Amino acid sequence: MTKLSDLPLRSNLVGLEPYGAPQDPVPVSLNVNENTHPIPDDVVADIVQSLEAAVRGVNRYPDREFLELRESLAGYLGAGLTSDNLWAANGSNEVLQQILQAFGGPGRSLLSFTPTYSMYPLLASGTDTAWIPVARPADYALTPEGVVAALEEHRPDIAILCGPNNPTGTPLEREVILAAYDAFDGILIVDEAYQEFDAERESAVSLLQGRPRLLISRTMSKAFAFAGVRLGYLAADPAVVDALRLVRLPYHLSALTQAAATAAIRHSVTMLATVDDIRAQRDRLEAALVEMGYKVHPSGANFLLVGGFENPDATFEALRARGILIRNLHIDGHLRMTAGTEAETTVLIDALADLGPGGAR
Incomplete structure:
Protein backbone atom coordinates (compact mmCIF):
# COMPACT_ATOMS: atom_id res chain seq x y z
CA MET A 1 0.00 0.00 0.00
CA THR A 2 1.33 3.43 -0.95
CA LYS A 3 2.22 5.70 1.97
CA LEU A 4 2.38 9.48 2.08
CA SER A 5 6.16 9.24 2.33
CA ASP A 6 6.21 7.42 -1.04
CA LEU A 7 4.75 10.43 -2.85
CA PRO A 8 6.71 13.40 -4.26
CA LEU A 9 5.35 15.81 -1.65
CA ARG A 10 6.68 19.36 -1.55
CA SER A 11 9.63 19.47 0.85
CA ASN A 12 8.08 22.10 3.15
CA LEU A 13 5.06 19.82 3.72
CA VAL A 14 7.06 16.73 4.70
CA GLY A 15 6.47 15.78 8.32
CA LEU A 16 3.53 18.11 8.88
CA GLU A 17 0.31 16.98 10.53
CA PRO A 18 -3.07 18.15 9.19
CA TYR A 19 -5.09 20.50 11.35
CA GLY A 20 -7.70 18.81 13.45
CA ALA A 21 -9.31 18.36 16.83
CA PRO A 22 -10.88 15.18 18.22
CA GLN A 23 -14.41 14.63 16.92
CA ASP A 24 -16.36 12.37 19.27
CA PRO A 25 -20.15 12.12 19.56
CA VAL A 26 -20.01 13.06 23.26
CA PRO A 27 -22.88 14.67 25.17
CA VAL A 28 -20.82 17.77 26.05
CA SER A 29 -18.51 19.00 23.29
CA LEU A 30 -16.52 22.05 24.41
CA ASN A 31 -13.30 21.66 22.45
CA VAL A 32 -13.55 23.75 19.25
CA ASN A 33 -15.07 26.99 20.54
CA GLU A 34 -18.41 26.53 18.83
CA ASN A 35 -21.49 28.43 19.93
CA THR A 36 -23.36 25.54 21.53
CA HIS A 37 -26.68 27.41 21.63
CA PRO A 38 -29.14 26.39 18.87
CA ILE A 39 -30.38 28.86 16.26
CA PRO A 40 -33.89 30.14 17.11
CA HIS A 267 -31.46 38.35 11.97
CA SER A 268 -28.14 39.45 13.47
CA VAL A 269 -29.71 40.83 16.64
CA THR A 270 -31.49 37.54 17.33
CA MET A 271 -28.52 35.44 16.25
CA LEU A 272 -26.21 37.30 18.63
CA ALA A 273 -28.63 37.24 21.56
CA THR A 274 -26.75 34.27 23.03
CA VAL A 275 -23.46 36.18 23.29
CA ASP A 276 -24.31 37.70 26.68
CA ASP A 277 -25.26 34.29 28.05
CA ILE A 278 -22.02 32.77 26.75
CA ARG A 279 -20.03 35.54 28.42
CA ALA A 280 -21.92 34.86 31.65
CA GLN A 281 -21.13 31.13 31.47
CA ARG A 282 -17.48 31.92 30.68
CA ASP A 283 -17.28 34.12 33.78
CA ARG A 284 -19.11 31.53 35.87
CA LEU A 285 -16.69 28.83 34.72
CA GLU A 286 -13.74 31.10 35.49
CA ALA A 287 -14.98 31.80 39.03
CA ALA A 288 -15.49 28.09 39.70
CA LEU A 289 -12.03 27.19 38.38
CA VAL A 290 -10.32 29.88 40.41
CA GLU A 291 -12.12 28.63 43.52
CA MET A 292 -10.76 25.14 42.75
CA GLY A 293 -7.24 26.58 42.67
CA TYR A 294 -6.60 26.73 38.92
CA LYS A 295 -4.97 29.64 37.07
CA VAL A 296 -7.36 31.11 34.51
CA HIS A 297 -5.91 33.49 31.93
CA PRO A 298 -7.92 36.64 31.10
CA SER A 299 -10.20 35.99 28.11
CA GLY A 300 -12.23 38.16 25.78
CA ALA A 301 -13.38 35.10 23.83
CA ASN A 302 -15.91 32.31 24.42
CA PHE A 303 -13.31 30.02 25.97
CA LEU A 304 -10.75 29.90 28.76
CA LEU A 305 -7.14 28.75 28.86
CA VAL A 306 -6.70 27.13 32.26
CA GLY A 307 -3.41 26.27 33.98
CA GLY A 308 -2.59 24.28 37.08
CA PHE A 309 -3.28 20.74 35.87
CA GLU A 310 -0.75 18.25 37.20
CA ASN A 311 -1.34 15.94 34.25
CA PRO A 312 -3.31 17.62 31.45
CA ASP A 313 -3.36 14.42 29.36
CA ALA A 314 -4.91 12.44 32.20
CA THR A 315 -7.49 15.14 32.94
CA PHE A 316 -8.41 15.38 29.27
CA GLU A 317 -8.97 11.62 29.08
CA ALA A 318 -10.84 11.52 32.39
CA LEU A 319 -13.27 14.16 31.18
CA ARG A 320 -13.58 12.42 27.83
CA ALA A 321 -14.55 9.22 29.62
CA ARG A 322 -17.34 11.20 31.28
CA GLY A 323 -18.63 12.40 27.91
CA ILE A 324 -16.99 15.84 28.07
CA LEU A 325 -14.63 16.91 25.31
CA ILE A 326 -12.32 19.89 25.89
CA ARG A 327 -9.05 20.78 24.10
CA ASN A 328 -5.57 19.59 24.98
CA LEU A 329 -3.18 21.85 23.10
CA HIS A 330 -0.09 20.47 24.86
CA ILE A 331 0.69 23.77 26.57
CA ASP A 332 2.47 22.76 29.77
CA GLY A 333 -0.03 22.33 32.60
CA HIS A 334 -2.91 23.82 30.59
CA LEU A 335 -6.21 22.85 28.97
CA ARG A 336 -8.66 24.97 26.97
CA MET A 337 -12.41 24.93 27.64
CA THR A 338 -15.24 26.47 25.63
CA ALA A 339 -18.05 28.16 27.53
CA GLY A 340 -21.23 26.27 26.66
CA THR A 341 -24.83 26.47 27.73
CA GLU A 342 -25.65 26.72 31.44
CA ALA A 343 -26.29 22.97 31.56
CA GLU A 344 -23.05 22.10 29.74
CA THR A 345 -21.03 24.44 31.93
CA THR A 346 -22.55 22.88 35.04
CA VAL A 347 -21.59 19.38 33.87
CA LEU A 348 -18.00 20.54 33.26
CA ILE A 349 -17.69 22.31 36.61
CA ASP A 350 -19.08 19.32 38.50
CA ALA A 351 -16.75 16.90 36.70
CA LEU A 352 -13.67 19.00 37.44
CA ALA A 353 -14.72 19.29 41.09
CA ASP A 354 -15.05 15.50 41.27
CA LEU A 355 -11.55 15.04 39.87
CA GLY A 356 -10.14 17.09 42.74
CA PRO A 357 -7.34 19.68 42.94
CA GLY A 358 -4.94 19.57 40.00
CA GLY A 359 -7.21 17.30 37.97
CA ALA A 360 -6.73 13.63 37.21
CA ARG A 361 -3.32 12.16 37.79
Whole structure:
Protein backbone atom coordinates (compact mmCIF):
# COMPACT_ATOMS: atom_id res chain seq x y z
CA MET A 1 0.00 0.00 0.00
CA THR A 2 1.33 3.43 -0.95
CA LYS A 3 2.22 5.70 1.97
CA LEU A 4 2.38 9.48 2.08
CA SER A 5 6.16 9.24 2.33
CA ASP A 6 6.21 7.42 -1.04
CA LEU A 7 4.75 10.43 -2.85
CA PRO A 8 6.71 13.40 -4.26
CA LEU A 9 5.35 15.81 -1.65
CA ARG A 10 6.68 19.36 -1.55
CA SER A 11 9.63 19.47 0.85
CA ASN A 12 8.08 22.10 3.15
CA LEU A 13 5.06 19.82 3.72
CA VAL A 14 7.06 16.73 4.70
CA GLY A 15 6.47 15.78 8.32
CA LEU A 16 3.53 18.11 8.88
CA GLU A 17 0.31 16.98 10.53
CA PRO A 18 -3.07 18.15 9.19
CA TYR A 19 -5.09 20.50 11.35
CA GLY A 20 -7.70 18.81 13.45
CA ALA A 21 -9.31 18.36 16.83
CA PRO A 22 -10.88 15.18 18.22
CA GLN A 23 -14.41 14.63 16.92
CA ASP A 24 -16.36 12.37 19.27
CA PRO A 25 -20.15 12.12 19.56
CA VAL A 26 -20.01 13.06 23.26
CA PRO A 27 -22.88 14.67 25.17
CA VAL A 28 -20.82 17.77 26.05
CA SER A 29 -18.51 19.00 23.29
CA LEU A 30 -16.52 22.05 24.41
CA ASN A 31 -13.30 21.66 22.45
CA VAL A 32 -13.55 23.75 19.25
CA ASN A 33 -15.07 26.99 20.54
CA GLU A 34 -18.41 26.53 18.83
CA ASN A 35 -21.49 28.43 19.93
CA THR A 36 -23.36 25.54 21.53
CA HIS A 37 -26.68 27.41 21.63
CA PRO A 38 -29.14 26.39 18.87
CA ILE A 39 -30.38 28.86 16.26
CA PRO A 40 -33.89 30.14 17.11
CA ASP A 41 -36.72 28.43 15.23
CA ASP A 42 -37.97 31.60 13.51
CA VAL A 43 -34.50 32.29 12.16
CA VAL A 44 -34.18 28.68 11.01
CA ALA A 45 -37.48 29.02 9.14
CA ASP A 46 -36.32 32.14 7.29
CA ILE A 47 -32.96 30.56 6.40
CA VAL A 48 -34.70 27.43 5.11
CA GLN A 49 -37.03 29.58 2.99
CA SER A 50 -34.00 31.40 1.55
CA LEU A 51 -32.27 28.09 0.84
CA GLU A 52 -35.37 26.76 -0.93
CA ALA A 53 -35.39 29.78 -3.21
CA ALA A 54 -31.66 29.38 -3.89
CA VAL A 55 -31.99 25.66 -4.69
CA ARG A 56 -34.43 26.47 -7.47
CA GLY A 57 -31.62 28.29 -9.26
CA VAL A 58 -28.67 26.00 -8.67
CA ASN A 59 -28.65 24.86 -12.30
CA ARG A 60 -26.91 28.21 -12.82
CA TYR A 61 -23.64 29.36 -11.29
CA PRO A 62 -23.98 31.62 -8.23
CA ASP A 63 -23.24 35.33 -8.22
CA ARG A 64 -19.47 35.32 -8.52
CA GLU A 65 -19.23 38.66 -6.71
CA PHE A 66 -21.84 37.73 -4.01
CA LEU A 67 -22.82 41.38 -3.91
CA GLU A 68 -25.94 40.99 -1.76
CA LEU A 69 -23.95 39.16 0.90
CA ARG A 70 -21.17 41.74 0.85
CA GLU A 71 -23.70 44.54 1.22
CA SER A 72 -25.24 42.72 4.18
CA LEU A 73 -21.86 42.23 5.83
CA ALA A 74 -20.98 45.89 5.33
CA GLY A 75 -24.25 46.88 6.97
CA TYR A 76 -23.58 44.57 9.89
CA LEU A 77 -20.09 45.94 10.51
CA GLY A 78 -21.00 49.60 10.00
CA ALA A 79 -18.03 52.00 10.38
CA GLY A 80 -18.86 53.58 7.03
CA LEU A 81 -17.93 50.41 5.11
CA THR A 82 -19.49 49.52 1.76
CA SER A 83 -19.61 46.31 -0.24
CA ASP A 84 -16.33 47.39 -1.88
CA ASN A 85 -14.61 46.90 1.50
CA LEU A 86 -15.95 43.38 2.05
CA TRP A 87 -14.88 39.94 0.91
CA ALA A 88 -16.00 36.47 1.97
CA ALA A 89 -14.98 32.85 1.56
CA ASN A 90 -15.61 29.37 2.94
CA GLY A 91 -14.56 30.11 6.50
CA SER A 92 -11.97 32.62 7.68
CA ASN A 93 -9.31 29.98 6.99
CA GLU A 94 -9.96 30.36 3.27
CA VAL A 95 -9.90 34.14 3.62
CA LEU A 96 -6.47 33.90 5.26
CA GLN A 97 -5.29 31.43 2.63
CA GLN A 98 -6.29 33.82 -0.14
CA ILE A 99 -4.42 36.64 1.59
CA LEU A 100 -1.28 34.51 1.71
CA GLN A 101 -1.75 33.48 -1.92
CA ALA A 102 -1.94 37.13 -2.91
CA PHE A 103 0.71 38.66 -0.62
CA GLY A 104 2.84 35.73 0.57
CA GLY A 105 4.53 32.93 -1.31
CA PRO A 106 8.15 31.91 -2.02
CA GLY A 107 10.65 34.41 -0.66
CA ARG A 108 8.05 36.08 1.58
CA SER A 109 7.26 35.60 5.25
CA LEU A 110 4.42 35.53 7.78
CA LEU A 111 4.94 36.49 11.42
CA SER A 112 2.73 35.98 14.44
CA PHE A 113 3.03 35.72 18.20
CA THR A 114 2.78 32.26 19.75
CA PRO A 115 0.96 30.44 21.15
CA THR A 116 -1.72 31.42 18.66
CA TYR A 117 -4.06 29.86 16.12
CA SER A 118 -2.40 26.66 14.91
CA MET A 119 -3.62 27.09 11.33
CA TYR A 120 -1.31 30.05 10.70
CA PRO A 121 1.86 27.97 10.16
CA LEU A 122 -0.10 25.40 8.15
CA LEU A 123 -1.46 28.10 5.86
CA ALA A 124 2.05 29.46 5.52
CA SER A 125 3.41 26.05 4.52
CA GLY A 126 0.57 25.51 2.07
CA THR A 127 1.43 28.74 0.26
CA ASP A 128 5.25 28.39 0.47
CA THR A 129 5.40 31.35 2.83
CA ALA A 130 8.12 31.33 5.51
CA TRP A 131 6.69 31.12 9.04
CA ILE A 132 8.19 33.33 11.77
CA PRO A 133 6.89 32.51 15.28
CA VAL A 134 7.66 35.02 18.03
CA ALA A 135 6.98 33.98 21.61
CA ARG A 136 4.41 35.97 23.59
CA PRO A 137 5.26 37.29 27.07
CA ALA A 138 4.56 35.05 30.07
CA ASP A 139 1.08 36.55 30.51
CA TYR A 140 0.42 36.21 26.74
CA ALA A 141 -0.52 39.91 26.45
CA LEU A 142 1.11 41.77 23.54
CA THR A 143 2.57 45.23 24.11
CA PRO A 144 3.27 47.92 21.51
CA GLU A 145 6.96 47.83 22.40
CA GLY A 146 7.28 44.07 22.08
CA VAL A 147 5.37 43.91 18.80
CA VAL A 148 7.32 46.77 17.25
CA ALA A 149 10.63 45.18 18.28
CA ALA A 150 9.67 41.87 16.63
CA LEU A 151 8.47 43.53 13.42
CA GLU A 152 11.58 45.69 13.16
CA GLU A 153 13.85 42.69 13.75
CA HIS A 154 12.21 40.27 11.31
CA ARG A 155 10.64 42.64 8.72
CA PRO A 156 7.98 40.16 7.62
CA ASP A 157 5.84 40.65 4.53
CA ILE A 158 2.69 39.76 6.50
CA ALA A 159 1.92 39.79 10.22
CA ILE A 160 -1.16 38.45 12.02
CA LEU A 161 -2.42 39.68 15.37
CA CYS A 162 -5.15 37.44 16.77
CA GLY A 163 -7.49 39.22 19.13
CA PRO A 164 -8.95 37.82 21.26
CA ASN A 165 -6.13 35.36 20.80
CA ASN A 166 -6.74 31.67 20.24
CA PRO A 167 -5.92 29.57 22.32
CA THR A 168 -5.20 31.95 25.21
CA GLY A 169 -8.25 34.24 24.97
CA THR A 170 -5.99 37.28 25.47
CA PRO A 171 -7.63 40.53 24.33
CA LEU A 172 -5.85 42.70 21.77
CA GLU A 173 -5.48 46.38 22.61
CA ARG A 174 -5.94 49.09 20.01
CA GLU A 175 -2.55 50.71 20.69
CA VAL A 176 -0.87 47.40 19.77
CA ILE A 177 -2.60 47.37 16.38
CA LEU A 178 -1.70 51.00 15.65
CA ALA A 179 1.93 50.49 16.69
CA ALA A 180 2.21 47.36 14.57
CA TYR A 181 0.79 49.05 11.49
CA ASP A 182 3.31 51.88 11.73
CA ALA A 183 6.27 49.59 12.47
CA PHE A 184 6.60 47.89 9.08
CA ASP A 185 5.44 48.28 5.49
CA GLY A 186 3.84 44.86 5.06
CA ILE A 187 0.30 43.53 5.31
CA LEU A 188 -1.14 43.56 8.85
CA ILE A 189 -4.02 41.15 9.51
CA VAL A 190 -6.11 41.43 12.66
CA ASP A 191 -7.92 38.12 13.18
CA GLU A 192 -11.18 38.93 14.97
CA ALA A 193 -12.80 35.49 14.94
CA TYR A 194 -13.96 36.00 18.55
CA GLN A 195 -14.45 39.77 18.59
CA GLU A 196 -18.19 39.70 19.36
CA PHE A 197 -17.43 38.07 22.72
CA ASP A 198 -15.19 40.96 23.84
CA ALA A 199 -17.57 43.42 25.48
CA GLU A 200 -14.84 45.94 26.31
CA ARG A 201 -13.04 46.55 23.02
CA GLU A 202 -14.25 48.00 19.74
CA SER A 203 -13.59 46.14 16.51
CA ALA A 204 -10.53 47.20 14.54
CA VAL A 205 -12.76 47.87 11.53
CA SER A 206 -12.97 51.45 12.83
CA LEU A 207 -9.23 51.79 12.07
CA LEU A 208 -9.46 50.90 8.38
CA GLN A 209 -9.88 54.40 7.00
CA GLY A 210 -6.53 55.58 5.64
CA ARG A 211 -4.76 52.29 6.39
CA PRO A 212 -4.75 50.28 3.13
CA ARG A 213 -2.42 47.58 4.53
CA LEU A 214 -4.73 46.77 7.46
CA LEU A 215 -7.00 43.74 6.95
CA ILE A 216 -9.66 42.59 9.43
CA SER A 217 -10.58 38.91 9.27
CA ARG A 218 -13.93 37.82 10.77
CA THR A 219 -16.14 34.74 10.87
CA MET A 220 -19.77 33.73 11.33
CA SER A 221 -18.70 30.41 12.89
CA LYS A 222 -18.53 31.56 16.49
CA ALA A 223 -20.90 34.27 17.76
CA PHE A 224 -23.36 33.64 14.89
CA ALA A 225 -23.50 29.89 15.67
CA PHE A 226 -22.88 29.21 11.97
CA ALA A 227 -19.81 26.95 12.12
CA GLY A 228 -21.35 24.34 9.81
CA VAL A 229 -22.10 26.87 7.07
CA ARG A 230 -18.42 27.87 6.69
CA LEU A 231 -18.59 31.62 6.11
CA GLY A 232 -15.63 33.83 6.87
CA TYR A 233 -15.21 37.39 5.72
CA LEU A 234 -12.75 40.25 5.44
CA ALA A 235 -12.99 44.02 5.83
CA ALA A 236 -10.25 45.91 4.03
CA ASP A 237 -9.38 48.56 1.48
CA PRO A 238 -11.08 47.94 -1.90
CA ALA A 239 -7.65 47.43 -3.48
CA VAL A 240 -7.10 44.42 -1.18
CA VAL A 241 -10.43 42.97 -2.30
CA ASP A 242 -9.27 43.36 -5.90
CA ALA A 243 -6.08 41.48 -5.01
CA LEU A 244 -8.06 38.55 -3.59
CA ARG A 245 -10.06 38.31 -6.80
CA LEU A 246 -6.80 37.34 -8.53
CA VAL A 247 -6.42 34.16 -6.47
CA ARG A 248 -9.95 33.04 -5.59
CA LEU A 249 -11.38 30.05 -7.42
CA PRO A 250 -14.28 30.78 -9.79
CA TYR A 251 -17.65 30.87 -8.04
CA HIS A 252 -15.97 29.92 -4.77
CA LEU A 253 -19.05 30.73 -2.62
CA SER A 254 -21.99 28.48 -3.39
CA ALA A 255 -25.48 29.87 -3.89
CA LEU A 256 -26.58 28.00 -0.76
CA THR A 257 -23.83 29.50 1.39
CA GLN A 258 -24.65 32.97 0.12
CA ALA A 259 -28.37 32.52 0.79
CA ALA A 260 -27.91 31.10 4.29
CA ALA A 261 -25.41 33.75 5.37
CA THR A 262 -27.43 36.64 3.98
CA ALA A 263 -30.54 35.40 5.78
CA ALA A 264 -28.65 34.99 9.05
CA ILE A 265 -27.34 38.54 8.90
CA ARG A 266 -30.93 39.79 8.50
CA HIS A 267 -31.46 38.35 11.97
CA SER A 268 -28.14 39.45 13.47
CA VAL A 269 -29.71 40.83 16.64
CA THR A 270 -31.49 37.54 17.33
CA MET A 271 -28.52 35.44 16.25
CA LEU A 272 -26.21 37.30 18.63
CA ALA A 273 -28.63 37.24 21.56
CA THR A 274 -26.75 34.27 23.03
CA VAL A 275 -23.46 36.18 23.29
CA ASP A 276 -24.31 37.70 26.68
CA ASP A 277 -25.26 34.29 28.05
CA ILE A 278 -22.02 32.77 26.75
CA ARG A 279 -20.03 35.54 28.42
CA ALA A 280 -21.92 34.86 31.65
CA GLN A 281 -21.13 31.13 31.47
CA ARG A 282 -17.48 31.92 30.68
CA ASP A 283 -17.28 34.12 33.78
CA ARG A 284 -19.11 31.53 35.87
CA LEU A 285 -16.69 28.83 34.72
CA GLU A 286 -13.74 31.10 35.49
CA ALA A 287 -14.98 31.80 39.03
CA ALA A 288 -15.49 28.09 39.70
CA LEU A 289 -12.03 27.19 38.38
CA VAL A 290 -10.32 29.88 40.41
CA GLU A 291 -12.12 28.63 43.52
CA MET A 292 -10.76 25.14 42.75
CA GLY A 293 -7.24 26.58 42.67
CA TYR A 294 -6.60 26.73 38.92
CA LYS A 295 -4.97 29.64 37.07
CA VAL A 296 -7.36 31.11 34.51
CA HIS A 297 -5.91 33.49 31.93
CA PRO A 298 -7.92 36.64 31.10
CA SER A 299 -10.20 35.99 28.11
CA GLY A 300 -12.23 38.16 25.78
CA ALA A 301 -13.38 35.10 23.83
CA ASN A 302 -15.91 32.31 24.42
CA PHE A 303 -13.31 30.02 25.97
CA LEU A 304 -10.75 29.90 28.76
CA LEU A 305 -7.14 28.75 28.86
CA VAL A 306 -6.70 27.13 32.26
CA GLY A 307 -3.41 26.27 33.98
CA GLY A 308 -2.59 24.28 37.08
CA PHE A 309 -3.28 20.74 35.87
CA GLU A 310 -0.75 18.25 37.20
CA ASN A 311 -1.34 15.94 34.25
CA PRO A 312 -3.31 17.62 31.45
CA ASP A 313 -3.36 14.42 29.36
CA ALA A 314 -4.91 12.44 32.20
CA THR A 315 -7.49 15.14 32.94
CA PHE A 316 -8.41 15.38 29.27
CA GLU A 317 -8.97 11.62 29.08
CA ALA A 318 -10.84 11.52 32.39
CA LEU A 319 -13.27 14.16 31.18
CA ARG A 320 -13.58 12.42 27.83
CA ALA A 321 -14.55 9.22 29.62
CA ARG A 322 -17.34 11.20 31.28
CA GLY A 323 -18.63 12.40 27.91
CA ILE A 324 -16.99 15.84 28.07
CA LEU A 325 -14.63 16.91 25.31
CA ILE A 326 -12.32 19.89 25.89
CA ARG A 327 -9.05 20.78 24.10
CA ASN A 328 -5.57 19.59 24.98
CA LEU A 329 -3.18 21.85 23.10
CA HIS A 330 -0.09 20.47 24.86
CA ILE A 331 0.69 23.77 26.57
CA ASP A 332 2.47 22.76 29.77
CA GLY A 333 -0.03 22.33 32.60
CA HIS A 334 -2.91 23.82 30.59
CA LEU A 335 -6.21 22.85 28.97
CA ARG A 336 -8.66 24.97 26.97
CA MET A 337 -12.41 24.93 27.64
CA THR A 338 -15.24 26.47 25.63
CA ALA A 339 -18.05 28.16 27.53
CA GLY A 340 -21.23 26.27 26.66
CA THR A 341 -24.83 26.47 27.73
CA GLU A 342 -25.65 26.72 31.44
CA ALA A 343 -26.29 22.97 31.56
CA GLU A 344 -23.05 22.10 29.74
CA THR A 345 -21.03 24.44 31.93
CA THR A 346 -22.55 22.88 35.04
CA VAL A 347 -21.59 19.38 33.87
CA LEU A 348 -18.00 20.54 33.26
CA ILE A 349 -17.69 22.31 36.61
CA ASP A 350 -19.08 19.32 38.50
CA ALA A 351 -16.75 16.90 36.70
CA LEU A 352 -13.67 19.00 37.44
CA ALA A 353 -14.72 19.29 41.09
CA ASP A 354 -15.05 15.50 41.27
CA LEU A 355 -11.55 15.04 39.87
CA GLY A 356 -10.14 17.09 42.74
CA PRO A 357 -7.34 19.68 42.94
CA GLY A 358 -4.94 19.57 40.00
CA GLY A 359 -7.21 17.30 37.97
CA ALA A 360 -6.73 13.63 37.21
CA ARG A 361 -3.32 12.16 37.79
